[in-house]
Structure formats: C-alpha cells, structure tokens
Amino acid sequence: MSMHAEALYVVLAPMEASTVPDLAQLSDRTVAEVEQQLAELQRLGMVYEMGGGQWQAVPVLEAAKGLQAQRIAELDAAMMAADALQSKLLAASESRSDAVSTVVGREAIISVRREICGAAKREVCGFDKPPYTVAPRSNQQELDEESPEWQALERGVSVRSVYHPGFDPERLGQLTMFAAHGEQARMGIVPMKLLLIDSSIALIPSMKSYTPGHELRASLIRHPMVVEALQWLFEAVWDSSVSIIASAVNSNGQDPRRELLISLLMTGSTDSAIASQLGVNERSVRRWVSELMEEFGVRTRLQLGAALVRSETLRHETSRLGS
Structure with missing residues (x-):
C-alpha cells in the first residue's frame, strides 16, 4: 500500500461514507489523485463503493484479515506454479538426449570409463565380473598408467567393489594390489557389470555383447532416478557380500x-x-x-x-x- 493511499484511508475510516469530491477537499488532493488512491485501496479490500458515488472504509481488522487471506491465496498460487515449473524442469532434464546413451566398441568403453572415473570426487562403486575388456595389470606401474580406479584411489577417492566368485590367479593378483592400496573389497554374487561414480553416473556394459561375434556395448546413464536405483542395488549386494580382509x-x-x-x-x-x-x-x-x-x-x-x-x-x- 502506498503512503498516499494509507493517508486517504485514515481520512475515510472515521466517516460513515464520503464522495470523491469531499475526500479531495478533506485530504487536499485532486479528484484524479483520490480516484487513483481509492482504486488502490479497493484492490486491497480496504474500501468499497456503496453506489451513488459514496465510498466507505472497511474496518481495519476485517481489512487485515482480508489482506492475510489474499496473501495466503497468492502464496498458494505461487507454490503451485513453482511445483508445476519444477515438474517441467525435471521432465526436461530426464528427457535430455544424454540421460541414457550407448557406447559402442572396446576402445570407446575404455575411454568413457577413464573419463568418468577421472571426474570422481567422492566414491567409485563397482560390480566386478568376467569377462573383461582389459587384461589384469600385473604390476603397480601398469595400474598407475592405465587403471582409472587405481588413479581414483591415488587421489583419495573411496573405491568399493564387489567381486564375483571364482578368481583366476591374474585377476586375484590385481585384487591383492587394490586391497593393499585401500580398496574396500567384498565377494558376492553380482548380477552384472556395473560402475557407479559419485551416485550420479553409471556405466553398465552389456553382458550379451561379450559373446563371440558381437561388438562390445555399454550404457552410460545420467538419469537421476535410474542411477539412484542402481546405487540401491549396489548397496543391497554390498551388504549381503563377504568382506575380503x-x-x-x-x-x-x-x-x-x-x-x-x-x-x-x-x-x-x-x-x-x-x-x-x-x-x-x-x-x-x-x-x-x-x-x-x-x-x-x-x-x-x-x-x-x-x-x-x-x-x-x-x-x-x-x-x-x-x-
């Protein structure tokens, strides 16, 4: 409410009713100014026109209640609009072309794995299960140069892995080096290969594509609800697996x-x-x-x-x- 409209309300409130010319004379304003200020007060529910050019003020407590109800209605409308906008934004983000994308080829999968592990800030989680696109590294120098998970450990990122039962000596040798370097490892039945980065990105290689005559494929997932479900799956398998000391x-x-x-x-x-x-x-x-x-x-x-x-x-x- 403007200062001038408030002053006019103070003039009108003690009277039973008044006309625009009378209010102009009493408040030392022009008729146009009074009409403008009465219109403002009317929008706020503080005055109403009785007919015959007469205006009357609404009692201040009733006016305050009316203003309160109006503000609550405006806030409710704003909340509904915000919810609708949030739903539209979420739908837009979930329908982005990069929410789920396909990576084709061994070298492309290795490159994507290196990229997302290199971006990890907090934690890398994974299901380890044969077959593999890369042979196990046999020494620390190879891990330093070629393993993105090892490099994540070097940066202080937490790495948790669940290994599928049945280890060949080469794979177990690599597991040994990872365990000594700080990886948290468990053994358990895992349903598929999986790599999760900071609970926000997932890489799922297609197990079928490892069969002879097929080109390797993987799904890179950024869809928040799908990644959340995959993280839940990882935690469930992790909790039921056996710790490797x-x-x-x-x-x-x-x-x-x-x-x-x-x-x-x-x-x-x-x-x-x-x-x-x-x-x-x-x-x-x-x-x-x-x-x-x-x-x-x-x-x-x-x-x-x-x-x-x-x-x-x-x-x-x-x-x-x-x-």
Whole structure:
C-alpha cells in the first residue's frame, strides 16, 4: 500500500461514507489523485463503493484479515506454479538426449570409463565380473598408467567393489594390489557389470555383447532416478557380500585363493559355500583348512577361528601403533 493511499484511508475510516469530491477537499488532493488512491485501496479490500458515488472504509481488522487471506491465496498460487515449473524442469532434464546413451566398441568403453572415473570426487562403486575388456595389470606401474580406479584411489577417492566368485590367479593378483592400496573389497554374487561414480553416473556394459561375434556395448546413464536405483542395488549386494580382509590376500608364494579362505572362514562360511565362492572343490577347501590348522597349531575349526581372529587383531594393533 502506498503512503498516499494509507493517508486517504485514515481520512475515510472515521466517516460513515464520503464522495470523491469531499475526500479531495478533506485530504487536499485532486479528484484524479483520490480516484487513483481509492482504486488502490479497493484492490486491497480496504474500501468499497456503496453506489451513488459514496465510498466507505472497511474496518481495519476485517481489512487485515482480508489482506492475510489474499496473501495466503497468492502464496498458494505461487507454490503451485513453482511445483508445476519444477515438474517441467525435471521432465526436461530426464528427457535430455544424454540421460541414457550407448557406447559402442572396446576402445570407446575404455575411454568413457577413464573419463568418468577421472571426474570422481567422492566414491567409485563397482560390480566386478568376467569377462573383461582389459587384461589384469600385473604390476603397480601398469595400474598407475592405465587403471582409472587405481588413479581414483591415488587421489583419495573411496573405491568399493564387489567381486564375483571364482578368481583366476591374474585377476586375484590385481585384487591383492587394490586391497593393499585401500580398496574396500567384498565377494558376492553380482548380477552384472556395473560402475557407479559419485551416485550420479553409471556405466553398465552389456553382458550379451561379450559373446563371440558381437561388438562390445555399454550404457552410460545420467538419469537421476535410474542411477539412484542402481546405487540401491549396489548397496543391497554390498551388504549381503563377504568382506575380503586385506591381510588375507598376501599370497606368500602359495595358491592365492587359499589366502582368501581366511576371510571366508572368519565369516563362518561352510566348506560348500567357500568352494562356491572361490571356484574350487570342497576337497581343496578341506586341504587348505588342514594346512591352516597345522600352521596355527590348533586341532579344531573353532580353535582355528579364534586363532585367525587373534592374528587379525594383532595385525590391526601393530598397524595402529606403527602409524
């Protein structure tokens, strides 16, 4: 409300009614100014025209309530308009051509993987499952130069991976280096290959395209709702998978799968479950368990479990004191 309209309301309010010429005389304004200010007051619900050129003021409390109701209605309308605009913006963002795109060819997939991992700021999550487009790296120099996930770890980005059961020595050798470098690793049944970057971008290679005679393909996904669902899937598989203890992947010249046995034993896994996870038969598992029992000087599986826990606790204490 303008200052002049407010002053006119103060003049009109004590009177039962008044005409425009009378108000002009009383307020020392021109007729045109009074008409303009009455129109403003009328829009605010503070005066009304009675007919016959007579104007009357609405009691101030009633006028205030009217103004309040008007403002609430305006705010509600603004909120509805904002919701409608947000829906349009979301629909527009979800319908962008780059929300889901197809990457074709081995080199293109490697390039995209390098690009999105290089942009990671917080976390890289992934399902690791054969077959692979790139052979496992056998030394740290190769990882420094060629592995985008390794380079993310070097920058301080968190990396979490769930590895599908059944490791060949080369793949396990690379897992060993990643675990020693800070990767959080678990073993579990994964449904597909998957790479998630900062819960905002996903790369899903097509498993079918790995069959002979097919060109490799992958889907690059930026659609927020799809990425959210994939992150939820990753967390569900992660929670149900078996942790790989970093110290358990130091092979010491032995079959490296035997060393992963330690992680599985400490979770209480059965021989059958361990054999399935490691891709070996139960006889090999029983042999490795016997060798561990002899190594720790114990006679039962229960004693072995306690010895493994003590060994792992001692390793953590030694690491903590040395840091």
